[in-house]
Amino acid sequence: MKKRPLKGMISIASVALLGGLVGFGGAPRPSATHPSETLTVQLQANTGTASSKQNKVLVQETRQWEKLHPGVTVKFLPNPYTTTTDSNAALVTEASAHRAPDLVWEQYGATSSGAIPQGILMNLMPYLQKPNPYVAGNKKWLDLWEPIATAYMVTNGKADVLLGSDLATEIVYNKADFKKAGITSTPRTWQQFIVDLKKLKADHFAPFMFTDATGGCNPSWFERKFMSELLHAEINRFDVNHSQVADGLDTAVGIERGVISMNNPAYAEGWKLLGQLRPYLAAGSSSYSACANVTATAAPLSQLIPFTQNKYAMVWSGTWHVPDLDALGFSGKFGMFPFPTITTATTRYSSDLNLTGVVGGPNGVGEWSVTTPAANSSMTPTTKKLVINYLQYLYAPKNEGRWVADAGSGSFIPVIKGAEYKSAAGVTNLFSKKKPPVTIDGVLDGQLSASSQSQAIRILQAYLGNNLSWAQFASEWNAMLQQTATAWAQANHVNLAKYK
Amino acid sequence: MAKVSGEWAEHHPLASGKHKKHARLGPKLGVLMIIPSIVLVVLFNYYPAVRSLLGSLTSWDGFNPPQFVGFQNFVSYFQQPVFWPEVRNLVLFVVGGTIISIVFPFLAAELTLALPSLKGQNRAKYLFVIPMVIPQVIMISIWAYLLNPDDGLVDAVLGLFRVSPVQWLGSTHTALFSILLIGFPWVSSLGYLVFLAGLQGISQEIFDASSVDGVVGLSRLWSIDLPLSIPQLRFVVIIAGITMVQNFVPILLLTGGGPANATIVPGLQMYQEAFTDSQLGYGMAIGTLLFVFMVLVSVITLRFLKPRT
Numbered sequence: 001m002k003k004r005p006l007k008g009m010i011s012i013a014s015v016a017l018l019g020g021l022v023g024f025g026g027a028p029r030p031s032a033t034h035p036s037e038t039l040t041v042q043l044q045a046n047t048g049t050a051s052s053k054q055n056k057v058l059v060q061e062t063r064q065w066e067k068l069h070p071g072v073t074v075k076f077l078p079n080p081y082t083t084t085t086d087s088n089a090a091l092v093t094e095a096s097a098h099r100a101p102d103l104v105w106e107q108y109g110a111t112s113s114g115a116i117p118q119g120i121l122m123n124l125m126p127y128l129q130k131p132n133p134y135v136a137g138n139k140k141w142l143d144l145w146e147p148i149a150t151a152y153m154v155t156n157g158k159a160d161v162l163l164g165s166d167l168a169t170e171i172v173y174n175k176a177d178f179k180k181a182g183i184t185s186t187p188r189t190w191q192q193f194i195v196d197l198k199k200l201k202a203d204h205f206a207p208f209m210f211t212d213a214t215g216g217c218n219p220s221w222f223e224r225k226f227m228s229e230l231l232h233a234e235i236n237r238f239d240v241n242h243s244q245v246a247d248g249l250d251t252a253v254g255i256e257r258g259v260i261s262m263n264n265p266a267y268a269e270g271w272k273l274l275g276q277l278r279p280y281l282a283a284g285s286s287s288y289s290a291c292a293n294v295t296a297t298a299a300p301l302s303q304l305i306p307f308t309q310n311k312y313a314m315v316w317s318g319t320w321h322v323p324d325l326d327a328l329g330f331s332g333k334f335g336m337f338p339f340p341t342i343t344t345a346t347t348r349y350s351s352d353l354n355l356t357g358v359v360g361g362p363n364g365v366g367e368w369s370v371t372t373p374a375a376n377s378s379m380t381p382t383t384k385k386l387v388i389n390y391l392q393y394l395y396a397p398k399n400e401g402r403w404v405a406d407a408g409s410g411s412f413i414p415v416i417k418g419a420e421y422k423s424a425a426g427v428t429n430l431f432s433k434k435k436p437p438v439t440i441d442g443v444l445d446g447q448l449s450a451s452s453q454s455q456a457i458r459i460l461q462a463y464l465g466n467n468l469s470w471a472q473f474a475s476e477w478n479a480m481l482q483q484t485a486t487a488w489a490q491a492n493h494v495n496l497a498k499y500k
Numbered sequence: 501m502a503k504v505s506g507e508w509a510e511h512h513p514l515a516s517g518k519h520k521k522h523a524r525l526g527p528k529l530g531v532l533m534i535i536p537s538i539v540l541v542v543l544f545n546y547y548p549a550v551r552s553l554l555g556s557l558t559s560w561d562g563f564n565p566p567q568f569v570g571f572q573n574f575v576s577y578f579q580q581p582v583f584w585p586e587v588r589n590l591v592l593f594v595v596g597g598t599i600i601s602i603v604f605p606f607l608a609a610e611l612t613l614a615l616p617s618l619k620g621q622n623r624a625k626y627l628f629v630i631p632m633v634i635p636q637v638i639m640i641s642i643w644a645y646l647l648n649p650d651d652g653l654v655d656a657v658l659g660l661f662r663v664s665p666v667q668w669l670g671s672t673h674t675a676l677f678s679i680l681l682i683g684f685p686w687v688s689s690l691g692y693l694v695f696l697a698g699l700q701g702i703s704q705e706i707f708d709a710s711s712v713d714g715v716v717g718l719s720r721l722w723s724i725d726l727p728l729s730i731p732q733l734r735f736v737v738i739i740a741g742i743t744m745v746q747n748f749v750p751i752l753l754l755t756g757g758g759p760a761n762a763t764i765v766p767g768l769q770m771y772q773e774a775f776t777d778s779q780l781g782y783g784m785a786i787g788t789l790l791f792v793f794m795v796l797v798s799v800i801t802l803r804f805l806k807p808r809t
Contacts, residue, residue: 085776092562092778117561117778214756284649284670286759298644298753299669306650375563450777451769454757455582462760467672479581487576490559490569491779 036071039387040101040378043079044365045087046293047407050076054365057406058394065393072386077101082293083215084110085450095120095375102379102387106369108152111160113447114248114492121160122370127388128159134396141392147435149415151244152361162391164366165404165412169221169290169318169359170336172325177205177313178335186337190273193340197280200313207280209288209312212461213300214454216289218316220444221339221359226270227260227440228358229342232351234259234266235438240499246440248488251447253499255485260442262474266349271463271473273342278464282312286461290316294324304328319411320364358436364412366394366404443484449491452484549791556785561778573785585761586769589676593765594744594797596680601740602733605691609699610721625696631688640750643682647754669755672762679750679763691736698732699725734805741797745790766790 041062047054055076062074081087084107094100100120110116128142135144142150142159149163173186178196181203187193200207211218231254238254241247246254254260262268289300296302303315308328316339325334339359344350370387373379379387393399401419404412414421444460446453459480463473489496556573560566577583612624646653647668655665668678683689702725710716710724726733748767751757757764766786774783 089775089778096563115778117563120563214758284667286755287649287667287670297648298641299755301648301650309650311650449779451772451779454772455580458582458758458761458764461758462672465672465759467760476581483576483580487779487782490572490576491561493567 036073037383037386039072039074039103039383039390040077041074041103042077042087042091042101042105044105044367044407045079045081045083047079047365049078054407057403061394061399061403062390065390068393069386069389074390079105085115085215085446088116091120092117095371098375098377100371100375102376102383103368103370103391106161106367107363108161108163108245108367109363109441109445109447111369112155112243112245112247113251113441113445114488115446115450119372120375122372122384123158123160124162124370124388125154125157125159127392132392132396133389134393134399141395144395144397144416144418146415146417148361151435152439155243155245155247156241161367161369162395163363163415164368164395164400165364165408166415167319167360167364167408167412168338168356169316170338171314171340172307172317172321172334172336173314174307174310174312175333175335177203177310181205181313186335187340188337190340190342190346194276197277201280205313206282206311208277208314209282209303209307210277210285210464211288211290211300211303211316212285212457212464213287213289213292214457214461216291216300216457218290219457219460220442220446220453221290221316222274223270223442223444224439225339225355225359226273226342227267227442228355228437229351229353230266230270230347230349231259231440232353232437233349234264235440239438244435244439246438246447248447248492249494250440251442252485252488252494252496254440255481256496256499260481262478268474269347269349271477272470273347275463275470278466281464285464290318294321294328318360320408322411323408353437356436358439361436361439364404365407366400366412366414368394443481448484448488452480452487455480455484552784552787555781556788558781559779560781562780563778566781569781573782574789576782577785577789582761582764582769586764586766589761589763589765590745590793592676593680594741597744598737598740600680600683600686601689601691601736601743604686605689605736606695606729606733608687608692609695610725612696613699628687628692632690636747636749637753640682640753643750644754647678647681670759672760675755675759675762679754682750690739694732694736695729698729702728730805734801737801737805738798741801742794745794745797 043050043055049055050059059076062076066072066074079087081090087105088110091100091104095117104121106116106121111121129140132138132141132144138144142154145153145163146166148166153159153161153163171186177200178186181196181199183196183199187196197207235246237259238250238257239246240249240253251260258264260267262271287299287301288303288306290303292300292302294302294304302324303312304317304321304324305328306312307315308325308330322336325331338356341352341355342350344352368391370384370391371379394403395416397416397418397420400416401414401421404414404419405421405423411423413423441447443452443456456477459468459473459476462468462476468476485496488494555566557568557570558566559569559573608628612621612628615621615624647655649655649665649667649670652668654668658664658666666674668674668681706724706728707720710720715723746767748765748771751763751765751768752771755763757768767790770783770786770790773779773786
C-alpha cells in the first residue's frame with residue numbers, strides 16, 4: 001500500500017507530461033462567444049513579417065478597418081516559406097490539425113490544379129455575388145474585378161481565391177550588349193529572336209540565361225506559352241472544365257488522350273523550338289531561377305546578380321524584379337520586351353494568337369483565400385462574417401491600389417477597377433487588361449503535382465544541358481507524363497479511363 | 501527487503517546507510533524512472549514507424565481520410581523513370597560518404613596519437629573536435645558561398661591559376677561530388693572520436709610486442725591498428741551509411757536533386773512527395789523502403805566486419 005502514492009504520482013506526472021506534449025500545446029484562441037475577436041492572417045511568402053516594407057500599407061489599412069470594428073483584431077502571421085508549394089504544405093499540415101489561419105495567401109494555380117486537398121479553402125462565390133458594402137452602388141462584388149482577374153479567379157463557378165494584382169514576364173536585356181552586337185530593335189518574333197541570339201554569340205556575349213533550377217519558374221513560362229499557342233486548336237479535346245486555365249483534370253485528360261504527348265507533333269514542336277536555343281544558353285542554368293530572391297545565397301540563385309555583373313546579355317524575368325534591378329545599380333542600363341511570339345512563319349502549328357497576359361497574369365500579390373471550418377476550428381459564422389467584411393474593405397477600389405502597388409514598389413498592377421496606383425517606369429506597356437486566350441499550364445507549373453514538376457524539370461535540365469538526345473528526351477518525357485497522370489488520378493480519385 | 505549488494509551498493513548514495521528507505525526502492529525505482537523514457541520513445545519513435553508502415557498502404561493527402569490502396573505506392577515507386585537514377589545516386593552517396601567517414605577521421609586519429617607530446621595530442625583533439633559544433637545548415641550555407649558560381653571563393657582561388665570557373669553545383673559532372681565535398685577535410689566527425697577512443701584502448705603491450713617483431717610505421721597500421729579497430733570501424737560504417745541514406749538536406753538546399761537527375765536520392769523524393777505534394781502515403785512507402793535498405797546495409801556490415809582478436 002505504501003508504494004501506491006509514488007506509483008500514482010509517477011502515473012499522473014507521465015499523463016500530465018504526455019498531455020502537455022500531445023494534447024494541450026499551442027496558444028489558445030478566442031472563442032466565438034468571447035466579446036473580442038481575433039482574425040489570423042498568414043502573410044504572403046517572401047514578404048517577411050507584418051512590419052516589413054512590403055506589408056506596410058496592408059497593415060495600415062488593416063488598422064483602419066479595425067477601427068470600424070471595435071474589439072476585432074487582425075493578427076498577422078509571418079510566412080517563413082519562399083515558395084507557394086512549401087507554404088501550401090504547411091497549410092495542409094495546419095488544416096489537418098484544424099488549426100489553419102483564417103486567411104491564407106494563395107495563388108490561383110494551386111487552387112485550380114488540385115495541389116491543395118479539397119475542403120481546405122472556402123468557395124467565396126456566394127459572397128462575390130453580393131454587394132460590397134464599402135463601394136457605393138455596387139450590386140455584385142465580383143463586378144469590381146478586371147476581366148483578366150475574374151477569368152482566372154472563377155473556375156467551374158467557384159472562387160477559392162481572390163486575386164489582387166497583375167504581373168508580366170519579360171526578357172530583360174543589357175542595352176550596351178545589344179548595341180555592341182548591332183541590334184537596333186528588340187525582337188518581336190521567334191525568328192528575329194534566333195537571329196539576335198546569333199549576333200550576340202558572334203560578338204562573344206553569353207546570349208541568354210534561361211534559368212531552370214528545381215523549384216524555379218521560368219521553364220513553366222515557356223511551357224505555358226507554347227502550349228497555349230500550339231495546342232490552341234486542340235483545346236476542345238481536353239478542356240473538360242471549360243475554365244480560363246486548364247486545370248489538373250484538363251491536363252490529365254490531355255495526357256490520357258495523347259494531346260499532351262511527345263507523340264503529338266504540335267506538342268513536340270514546342271520542345272523542339274526550345275531545343276533551338278541550346279547553343280545560345282549560358283552554362284549552369286540549373287543553379288538559377290527567374291523567380292529567386294536577389295538575396296538568395298543558395299540555389300536557386302537569382303539570375304539578376306550575374307546579369308548585372310555583365311555575364312549575360314539577356315535573362316527572362318518579371319515586372320516584379322524592376323525595383324531589384326534599379327536597386328542593384330542597373331537602372332537605365334536595361335531594357336525589356338515581351339517574349340517573342342511564335343508565329344506561323346516559324347511553325348505551322350502556331351495559332352498566331354496575342355498571348356499577352358498568358359505568361360504572367362494575375363499572380364502577383366494580394367491573393368487571399370479563406371479557410372473552411374473543417375480546416376480551421378475557429379472559423380465560426382461570426383469569424384467568417386468578419387473575414388469577408390475585411391476582404392470587402394481591402395478589395396474596395398479606394399483601398400486596393402495602395403496596398404497592392406506598395407507591396408511591389410509599383411511593379412504590380414492592381415486588378416480592381418478604378419483602383420488608384422503609381423506604377424514603376426516602363427511596366428504598364430507589358431500588360432493587357434483584355435481577357436487572354438485559354439491558358440494551358442503543364443507539368444512544369446505543378447498542374448499535376450509538385451513532385452512531377454521537380455521530376456519534369458530535371459528531365460528538361462538534362463535536355464537543355466545536352467545530356468539527352470531528342471529521342472531520349474521524348475521517351476523520358478512521355479514516361480513521366482503517363483506516370484504523373486496516373487498518380488494524379490489515383491490521388492484525386494478520378495477514373496481517367498472514362499475520358500479515353 | 502531485497503538485499504542491495506555489489507559496487508552500486510557501495511558507492512550509490514541511495515544505498516548508503518542514510519538512505520536505506522530509498523535503497524529499498526532502488527531497483528523498482530529504476531524501473532519506474534525509465535518508464536517515461538520508454539513511453540516517449542514508443543510514442544515518438546516506434547509509433548510513427550509503425551504508422552508509416554501502415555500509411556504506406558494508403559493514398560492520403562494529409563487532410564481527407566486515407567484510402568487503402570494495397571501495394572500500389574510501392575509499385576508506382578519502382579515503375580517511375582527516376583527510380584534507377586535514385587538508386588545509382590544513393591549507392592554513390594553511401595559508398596562515397598562512408599569512405600570519407602572512415603579514411604579521414606581514422607587518419608586524423610592516428611596522426612593525433614602519433615604526436616610526441618600529450619599536450620600536442622590534446623590540442624589536436626580540440627582542433628578537430630570543435631568544428632563538430634557547427635550546425636549542418638550553417639556548414640551547407642558556407643559551402644553554398646564557397647561554390648557559388650557568381651562570386652564563390654573556390655572559383656576565385658582557381659582563377660588565380662587561370663582555371664576557368666566551374667559550375668560546381670550546376671553541372672551534372674560535378675554536382676554529386678560537390679555535395680560530398682561539404683565538410684572537407686571531413687575530419688571533424690563522430691568517427692574521429694570513435695577511432696581515437698578505439699586506438700587509445702589498444703594495449704601498450706601489443707605495440708611493444710609488435711615493435712620487438714619489427715612491425716612499425718605503416719605495417720603496424722595495417723597489422724595492428726586497423727584489425728583491432730574493427731569494432732569501431734563497424735560502428736562508423738553503420739552510422740555513416742544510415743546518415744548518408746537519411747541526410748538529403750544538402751541536396752535539398754543546394755541542388756534540389758538536379759541538375760538533370762545528378763543528385764536525386766530517395767530521401768529527397770520522400771520529402772517532396774510527403775511534405776510538398778501532400779502525398780503522404782506515397783512518401784511513407786518510400787520511407788519504408790529506405791528503412792529496409794538501412795537494415796540491409798547494417799546487417800551486411802555486421803556480417804562482413806567481424807571483430808578480430
